Amino acid sequence: MTTLGWIFMTFSLLLVWGGTFWCFKKVLETPQEEKAPPGFGP
Numbered sequence: 902m903t904t905l906g907w908i909f910m911t912f913s914l915l916l917v918w919g920g921t922f923w924c925f926k927k928v929l930e931t932p933q934e935e936k937a938p939p940g941f942g943p
Contacts, residue, residue: 902910
């Protein structure tokens with residue numbers, strides 16, 4: 902495999918894992934914000 906191939910493969914993996922982690926983080930954070938809307942709770 903060429904150097905450019907390795908760079909492209911690494912970049913692609915980083916992009917995929919970064920996107921997956923970002924989506925996962927966003928999904929985890931969203932319910933916490935929606936759980937207590939203004940005027941709700943004690």
